[in-house]
Amino acid sequence: xxxxxxxxxxxxxxxxxxxxxxxxxxxxxxxxxxxxxxxxxxxxxxxxxxxxxxxxxxxxxxxxxxxxxxxxxxxxxxxxxxxxxxxxxxxxxxxxxxxxxxxxxxxxxxxxxxxxxxxxxxxxxxxxxxxxxxxxxxxxxxxxxxxxxxxxxxxxxxxxxxxxxxxxxxxxxxxxxxxxxxxxxxxxxxxxxxxxxxxxxxxxxxxxxxxxxxxxx
Amino acid sequence: xxxxxxxxxxxxxxxxxxxxxxxxxxxxxxxxxxxxxxxxxxxxxxxxxxxxxxxxxxxxxxxxxxxxxxxxxxxxxxxxxxxxxxxxxxxxxxxxxxxxxxxxxxxxxxxxxxxxxxxxxxxxxxxxxxxxxxxxxxxxxxxxxxxxxxxxxxxxxxxxxxxxxxxxxxxxxxxxxxxxxxxxxxxxxxxxxxxxxxxxxxxxxxxxxxxxxxxxx
DNA sequence: GTCTATAATAGGATAGAC
DNA sequence: GTCTATCCTATTATAGAC
Numbered sequence: 196x197x198x199x200x201x202x203x204x205x206x207x208x209x210x211x212x213x214x215x216x217x218x219x220x221x222x223x224x225x226x227x228x229x230x231x232x233x234x235x236x237x238x239x240x241x242x243x244x245x246x247x248x249x250x251x252x253x254x255x256x257x258x259x260x261x262x263x264x265x266x267x268x269x270x271x272x273x274x275x276x277x278x279x280x281x282x283x284x285x286x287x288x289x290x291x292x293x294x295x296x297x298x299x300x301x302x303x304x305x306x307x308x309x310x311x312x313x314x315x316x317x318x319x320x321x322x323x324x325x326x327x328x329x330x331x332x333x334x335x336x337x338x339x340x341x342x343x344x345x346x347x348x349x350x351x352x353x354x355x356x357x358x359x360x361x362x363x364x365x366x367x368x369x370x371x372x373x374x375x376x377x378x379x380x381x382x383x384x385x386x387x388x389x390x391x392x393x394x395x396x397x398x399x400x401x402x403x404x405x406x407x408x409x410x411x412x
Numbered sequence: 413x414x415x416x417x418x419x420x421x422x423x424x425x426x427x428x429x430x431x432x433x434x435x436x437x438x439x440x441x442x443x444x445x446x447x448x449x450x451x452x453x454x455x456x457x458x459x460x461x462x463x464x465x466x467x468x469x470x471x472x473x474x475x476x477x478x479x480x481x482x483x484x485x486x487x488x489x490x491x492x493x494x495x496x497x498x499x500x501x502x503x504x505x506x507x508x509x510x511x512x513x514x515x516x517x518x519x520x521x522x523x524x525x526x527x528x529x530x531x532x533x534x535x536x537x538x539x540x541x542x543x544x545x546x547x548x549x550x551x552x553x554x555x556x557x558x559x560x561x562x563x564x565x566x567x568x569x570x571x572x573x574x575x576x577x578x579x580x581x582x583x584x585x586x587x588x589x590x591x592x593x594x595x596x597x598x599x600x601x602x603x604x605x606x607x608x609x610x611x612x613x614x615x616x617x618x619x620x621x622x623x624x625x626x627x628x629x
Numbered sequence: 630g631t632c633t634a635t636a637a638t639a640g641g642a643t644a645g646a647c
Numbered sequence: 648g649t650c651t652a653t654c655c656t657a658t659t660a661t662a663g664a665c
Contacts, residue, residue, distance in 0.1 A: 207630080221529055226442035228658065241661080242631050250659065302526065305583075308590050309519065312438055332594060349618075354595040355611040358587065362579025366522075370575065373525050377549060378571040394572040401566075401618060424648080445640065458643080459649050467641065 208246045211236050216257045220299035224254050224310045251313070255320035258307050261300055262327040265293055269331060279342035286335070287364070287396055294368040295388040301368035332357065348403050356403070363395050425463045428453050433474045437516035441471050441527045468530070472537035475524050478517055479544040482510055486548060496559035503552070504581070504613055511585040512605040518585035549574065565620050573620070580612050 214235040218227045229250055233240045247253040272285040294301045307324075314321055335357055342348035367374060367382065374382040381387065431452040435444045446467055450457045464470040489502040511518045524541075531538055552574055559565035584591060584599065591599040598604065 223440060223442060223526065225440060226527075226530060229660090230657080238630095239632055240659090241633080244660065245630060305522070306526065308587055309440065309523065310443075311589060313443060328590075349614075351614070352595075352607055352611050355584075355608060357594050358584050358591060359580045359612070359615065361587075362581075362583035363576045364579075366579035366583040367572075367575050370525055370578075372528055373545075374575060377574050378569075390569055391572060394569050395576070397566075397568070398576065398615070398620070401620075403615070403618075446642090447639080455648095456650055457641085458651080461642065462648060465642095 207236075207238070207242075211238075211243060211246055211253070212257055212260060215253050216261070216299045216303065219254060219257055219306070220302040223306055224250075224313055229253075251315070252318055252320060254310075255314065255318050255324060258303060259320045259324040259327070261297075261303055262324050262331075264297075265290075265300070266327050266331055268293060269334070273334060273338070278347060279338055279345060280347050282338055283342065283348075283399070284396060286338070287360075287399070288392065290364045291368075291388065291392045291395070294364060295383060295391075298368075298383060301365045302371075304365050305369040335360075342403075351403060360399075363398075367391060424453075424455070424459075428455075428460060428463055428470070429474055429477060432470050433478070433516050433520065436471060436474055436523070437519040440523050441467075441530055446470075468532070469535055469537060471527075472531065472535050472541060475520060476537045476541040476544070478514075478520055479541050479548075482507075482517070483544050483548055485510060486551070490551060490555070495564060496555055496562060497564050499555055500559065500565075500616070501613060503555070504577075504616070505609065507581045508585075508605065508609045508612070511581060512600060512608075515585075515600060518582050519588075521582050522586040552577075559620075568620060580615075584608060 211232065215227070215232050218232055218235065221227075229243055230240050232253075233243055236243075243253070247256065268289050269286060272289045273282055275285065276282075277285070316322070316325070336353050339348060339351075339353045339356055343350055343353070370377070370382065378387055382391075428449065432444070432449050435449055435452065438444075446460055447457050449470075450460055453460075460470070464473065485506050486503060489506045490499055492502065493499075494502070533539070533542070553570050556565060556568075556570045556573055560567055560570070587594070587599065595604055599608075
């Protein structure tokens with residue numbers, strides 16, 4: 196459900212990552228015990244330490260793996276070209292698709308913002324994750340700036356707009372039961388995922404884009 | 413820093429709530445130990461149980477207190493009257509003001525979405541908190557619906573719009589160091605709080621409101 | 630690479646003196 | 648209302664057999 200490319204490589208390690216991803220998404224870093232992870236994997240507690248030196252390293256690996264997938268898809272979407280607004284639309288599509296397809300992603304990403312206190316930021320997996328985030332944000336900022344410079348996008352604050360877009364995507368798909376109640380239907384249902392994409396793009400096009408092409412798709 | 417109205421009533425209880433609010437905001441429910449809370453309050457661990465029957469009850473009390481403050485301010489803003497768009501604008505003002513003034517609020521609110529797993533939902537404080545949220549969301553939905561029916565607001569999905577507004581406010585002020593990096597300055601600085609309000613209202617007015625009054629303030 | 634056993638600690642919660 | 652002492656469980660992590 197969560198594995199992406201290399202599936203046959205290191206089967207145990209990937210299974211641990213999958214189970215840990217699910218549990219961390221539900222209960223968070225501090226709320227997840229390694230015993231529970233081991234039980235879901237079907238191993239003894241101690242065996243986990245043969246694959247990851249510590250709980251923090253396991254958590255960092257989970258986050259880094261998710262960010263790697265997201266970066267790959269976002270950069271591929273950028274490479275497809277088009278106007279700045281075209282690429283921004285495609286980023287929304289990719290992000291909504293990914294967050295909707297992997298229910299753990301939004302929760303892990305949102306939670307990882309808070310758990311800075313518990314992680315030291317010194318593990319290589321953490322450094323890798325931070326670098327990926329830095330690159331994604333930089334690419335997004337460049338995208339918005341290009342749109343603004345070309346006149347296709349209103350002269351908004353790039354930082355605040357990025358924050359709004361993260362909130363509108365990551366928060367939404369992380370909101371769980373609360374989100375279901377507000378929407379009135381499951382957030383992850385196909386119809387509501389489609390609606391999320393449409394509503395968000397409509398808001399952006401009428402809220403950010405000055406040249407109204409009418410093609411909100 | 414967090415006490416609102418009744419300050420002299422039950423001094424220990426309020427101090428416990430204040431300290432717990434700070435720690436829960438930083439480290440979350442599972443990540444916060446009662447020993448740490450007691451130490452910050454200046455009491456022994458056991459003394460906490462004289463005021464709250466369990467850790468879950470303490471947490472629920474923290475959340476309920478915050479929601480009580482927010483509801484009071486939001487309902488007061490509604491009572492001031494005006495068009496649906498006027499009241500929506502005022503809600504944004506109130507929410508941004510509150511979340512900016514109390515740095516713990518956004519984090520606690522966002523975290524409380526996730527910790528449903530750890531809380532049973534059976535404590536009276538939890539029920540109270542759920543009721544408050546239900547009332548706030550219902551009032552917000554009614555507000556949007558009124559605006560849509562009157563033609564002042566585009567026929568958007570009410571649920572998805574509420575989700576977007578929560579993301580744009582609560583997520584933003586909960587984003588911590590990550591938000592600071594994206595914005596380039598402290599999220600809680602006076603200038604960036606002001607900018608948040610302006611950017612958000614501009615997005616709403618050009619993204620939701622059909623009748624362009626030009627008065628984005 | 631996985632297991633059992635164990636260390637060492639921290640967690641929430643209770644009992645009872647003052 | 649706060650304290651000390653204590654209980655019991657769960658925690659992360661290590662040692663060493665297989």
